[in-house]
Amino acid sequence: MDADYSRLQEVFGDRLRRQVSLARYTAARLGGPADALLIARDMADLTAAVRIAWEGRLPYRVLGGGANVLVADAGFRGLVIVNRADGVTFHEDGLIEAESGASLVALVRRCITRGLAGLEWAVSIPGTVGGAAINNAGAHGGDMAAVVRKVTALTPPGFVDYTGEEMAYGYRASRLKGSRDPYLVTAVTMQMAPGADPARLASQADVYVAHRKRTQPPGASLGSIFRNPPGDYAGRLIEAAGLKGASRGAVQISPVHANFFVNTGDGGAAADYLALIRLAQEEVRTQFGIWLEPEIELIGFDLAASGENSETV
Numbered sequence: 001m002d003a004d005y006s007r008l009q010e011v012f013g014d015r016l017r018r019q020v021s022l023a024r025y026t027a028a029r030l031g032g033p034a035d036a037l038l039i040a041r042d043m044a045d046l047t048a049a050v051r052i053a054w055e056g057r058l059p060y061r062v063l064g065g066g067a068n069v070l071v072a073d074a075g076f077r078g079l080v081i082v083n084r085a086d087g088v089t090f091h092e093d094g095l096i097e098a099e100s101g102a103s104l105v106a107l108v109r110r111c112i113t114r115g116l117a118g119l120e121w122a123v124s125i126p127g128t129v130g131g132a133a134i135n136n137a138g139a140h141g142g143d144m145a146a147v148v149r150k151v152t153a154l155t156p157p158g159f160v161d162y163t164g165e166e167m168a169y170g171y172r173a174s175r176l177k178g179s180r181d182p183y184l185v186t187a188v189t190m191q192m193a194p195g196a197d198p199a200r201l202a203s204q205a206d207v208y209v210a211h212r213k214r215t216q217p218p219g220a221s222l223g224s225i226f227r228n229p230p231g232d233y234a235g236r237l238i239e240a241a242g243l244k245g246a247s248r249g250a251v252q253i254s255p256v257h258a259n260f261f262v263n264t265g266d267g268g269a270a271a272d273y274l275a276l277i278r279l280a281q282e283e284v285r286t287q288f289g290i291w292l293e294p295e296i297e298l299i300g301f302d303l304a305a306s307g308e309n310s311e312t313v
């Protein structure tokens with residue numbers, strides 16, 4: 001039976017859209033339709049939509065930049081809320097409070113202009129501050145764990161604040177990532193070091209951008225598909241397994257970096273993406289005895305059919 005979207009319709013009117021392709025809301029530029037989609041323009045939209053979903057027991061997902069999710073070709077049977085609540089407050093002492101839908105890259109640029117050091121490593125990481133705080137995004141030796149002082153989340157009983165320590169950060173991991181309890185990250189407080197030279201920060205960011213251009217492919221992808229296993233690199237293992245350049249349909253294991261799978265054109269299918277994930281996992285296990293764990297999340301796949309019972313492969 002179709003979920004009951006009447007309360008959302010009442011509150012959001014025509015802004016609640018039905019059967020909307022998610023391809024343009026994910027960095028891989030593929031994936032089928034959500035039954036219902038709402039762009040949350042601000043925090044009031046975001047919290048109201050999530051509360052209605054909880055109260056009505058609607059299946060729902062919040063998407064930030066969609067930079068870490070693979071959406072099935074069949075789409076998602078439920079409500080997708082795209083988080084565009086992006087207010088940012090800069091305090092004198094280098095403390096920043098960002099709403100969860102703020103773009104991480106835009107925030108990095110604003111910090112650089114203000115001489116606030118601490119986020120330069122994130123200059124090329126797509127997505128939102130909320131997504132980054134949940135996943136402990138990181139690069140070039142930096143990560144969110146080093147700057148996050150507080151994560152504010154809405155839960156069905158009310159707001160909860162977690163300190164950086166309480167977030168229990170690890171490698172692309174936190175207490176919230178994969179949590180089965182319902183939560184919405186609303187805001188993230190970060191500590192920067194004030195008083196830095198903007199020109200120096202900008203040139204450091206340029207070094208990181210140039211490094212990415214040299215080592216990672218352009219085009220529609222989800223960044224690193226697999227977590228690096230202890231003491232090794234997923235990209236190295238996939239390449240050593242002879243899979244660099246392998247493709248399924250329009251999706252290719254990048255010849256530039258084998259942990260990036262690029263949707264090279266129109267008609268790229270999530271099924272092809274998943275087939276390449278399976279191929280890499282099987283080949284690397286057969287050849288090196290290592291099972292690669294995906295870093296990305298799958299949305300809308302019927303994994304039960306293949307004997308799996310969760311959305312993490």
Ligand SMILES: Cc1cc2nc3c(=O)[nH]c(=O)nc-3n(C[C@H](O)[C@H](O)[C@H](O)COP(=O)(O)OP(=O)(O)OC[C@H]3O[C@@H](n4cnc5c(N)ncnc54)[C@H](O)[C@@H]3O)c2cc1C
Pocket residue numbers: 027061062063064065066067068069083100101124125126127128129130131132133134135136137138139183184185186221222223224297
């Ligand atoms: C080209 C490219 C390069 C990348 N490079 C890096 C890199 O160097 N380092 C790195 O760590 N990552 C990298 N990534 C991955 C990605 O950018 C990060 O994981 C990013 O932090 C995801 O943020 P997002 O807003 O897009 O999250 P989404 O993909 O939208 O969401 C991810 C998960 O978080 C949940 N979620 C998002 N926002 C909220 C919220 N406010 N409340 C509750 N749940 C929420 C979603 O439901 C989903 O389960 C890269 C991705 C791409 C495409």
